[in-house]
């Protein structure tokens with residue numbers, strides 16, 4: 117697959133995707149999001165890949181939706197192009213996604229980082245939803261995912277003032293998993309990806325789904341989903357391998373079966 121806006125690499129069971137529109141700080145136009153959804157879906161189907169790592173540049177993870185493209189769009193364009201359909205495809209990716217964020221993660225950039233399951237931030241990262249300054253509001257899940265991640269008070273302030281928060285503030289608020297020095301971002305994110313890639317893939321997949329259910333299902337339904345996933349895992353070879361390896365005091369070798 118030829119990508120125009122992405123640099124894609126596969127390394128040790130990790131699918132690495134780098135956003136690559138440097139001239140406009142990785143502004144997310146529709147073509148880029150379409151490519152991203154295509155590549156992520158391909159990686160989701162690829163048995164050689166267990167974790168997806170999404171990165172931007174040092175200056176910007178992504179500075180938001182492409183304002184030039186937005187400025188030229190009408191409500192009818194949004195409807196006819198199904199503007200958010202590719203975001204939905206990204207939301208449905210089953211393998212864990214780690215976002216490594218350096219510099220600006222603003223507007224759609226912050227929303228894209230929040231589509232990931234884990235965020236590793238460099239000390240230079242800035243997370244914000246500045247759409248209010250453009251006369252609009254977040255459209256790719258910002259009001260919902262940010263509120264779930266950091267709570268009403270902070271989300272409301274970020275969305276109503278448009279002011280970004282620092283990486284440290286994001287860590288304190290629970291938006292990111294860890295903050296690392298800028299020059300160690302890729303290394304640290306890769307180490308986390310490799311750690312998860314060594315875990316049993318079917319359990320990882322069901323664990324991701326179960327945690328995500330906690331965000332939108334009532335407790336009883338979420339517990340039901342978790343229990344069914346738990347039962348299902350007892351039909352996997354990895355469950356037998358994991359428990360047998362524990363009993364035999366050896367390292368398990370998970371095959372994703």
Ligand code: CO8
Nearest residue numbers: 139140141143144179180181182183222223224246255256
């Ligand atoms: N869209 C288009 N072009 C952009 C964007 C953007 N979001 N951000 C930066 N650029 C361009 C600039 O226009 C500039 O281009 P040029 O060199 O041709 O003038 C180039 O990138 C470099 O930017 P700056 O010169 O502005 O760089 P600075 O270091 O001075 O400033 C900032 C960096 C603070 C990040 C600044 O560029 C900025 O404020 N950018 C816009 C941030 C923003 O408002 N983002 C929200 C956009 S709206 C949105 O995301 C809605 C989400 C809806 C759903 C998602 C659908 C995809």
